Amino acid sequence: MVQSKEEVLIEVLPYIQKYEGKTFVVKYGGAAQTEQELKTTFAKDVTILKKIGINIIIVHGGGKEITETAYKLGIETQFVNGHRYTDRRMVDVVKMVLAGKINKEIVALINQNDGDAVGISGVDDNLFIAEKHLEEGADIGLVGTITRVNTALIGMFLSNKLMPVIAPFGVGTDGTIYNVNADLAAAAVATAVKAEKLVYLSDVEGVMAGGSLVSTLTESDSRKLLDDGVITGGMIPKINSAFSTLHAGVNKVHMIDGRRKHSLLLEIFTDEGIGTELVR
Template sequence: MTTATFKKEDVLIEALPYIQQFEGKTFVIKYGGAVMEDENLKTMIAKDVTLLRKIGINVVVIHGGGKEITSLSNKLNIQTKFVNGQRYTDEETLNVVQMVLAGSINKDIVRRINIHGGRAVGISGIDGDMIKVKKYDKENLGLVGEVVDVNETLIKNLLKDGYLPVIAPMGIDNYGTVYNVNADIAAGSLAGAIDAAKLVYMSDTEGVIINGNLVPHLTEKQILDFIKNGIINGGMIPKVESALNALNAGVNKVHIVDGRIEHALLLEIFTEEGVGTEIVCE
């Protein structure tokens, strides 16, 4: 849809049934890639999530921060090591992860949302014992955690009181050790635990691309086939796998949308056409 061909009032009226449908529902929105780098996009997405909150949708934001972690590590002369595309997290790196994810990035997102009155509160998965993990053991990635449980009480309380939780993807194990957690996986687990109606991944790809074309709808079977034959790979794998987990845990729909498109989130939620890829239960 090109909104420019619509009158403003038409655009608002088209949104009305969606506003009605989603009032009181919970959306989990994960930011990654370009949405976290570009000044203009960062401001825009902050306005978009505030608008969702203001019309009565419970919004939870989860963010990544890979590029800034690498950049601060470089400044501190801490070597960045990747194992099969995943960051190896030793103790020094974990300190940087915590400074960046639970510190600078988290507070920057909160600040941007609160300029517009969005009532954001920045916390990490460590707070409220929220994201419970154990050491990831399929390969040695150091202090990388695998989500085993989500304690949703704190988030639900914040939402009930009208706050907009902004969550840094870190977790804690039963012995009090802190871990770095993949943001996509944290988003999927959280969405399942709080019975979210929607989970939206905002990334710097149009959506899921198969043989050069954007695929508007995908089912579980298609996803498993595309992973098996390598058509879905790299950073797209944790998104689609955690999308399937979230759907199995009761989330209604998962969207992978292009965060580089202005107001992609609003277009996806409030227009008939939508943008990006929608993953649905069969």
């Protein structure tokens, strides 16, 4: 069905009315974060959402660039259930790449589009207090679990019409800086601020099973897909954190394809949505 421009514009009105003043947390990762054209459309999408009155909080990843930079420095990368094994050398690479490079690039691009973004990390004003994370009892180095989110800091940005762009580190009470999985950080933020929506933008259509897209996923189905080894690697922390945020009161969690231009707008401004919706 071909719609005229005015029909399309009128159709978005109910969504604007529904979401004005609400908070969305966007986990920005995958292809949308590496390809220039997709980076630009992402920056425009979040700016539009902010300008129609939605509070946008971005938590970004950077897995591929961290792995590449580590490789150039002769540091090998290892993942344990989707978590990066992080020794002292790796944590320095993570800090350099995430906070030094990627965070600043995202912020610059959004601000070029007039989105009023401010880049911070989990260390700033103790945004993410963390403790050492053990993966199924195993020590995987300087990987942290967030135990507290400084919502007052986030609230300060939002009430001043600024868009926080967060590099996922956590800081221990002893000052240790931890690498925190970006999916888990996004989920912790969504839970702490009682977000309306949490959207994971990645480099897959959504959750895939047997070669096709799962458009709606329940927790019990996801347990089965995890047990059967259908959901692996980087999808594990997304799934686990998605359901914990839903239980904590976040209304909707979506997994969408960052390789598709404007997927964020399509998800938000259409009834059907795209990708996978995770439901309680």
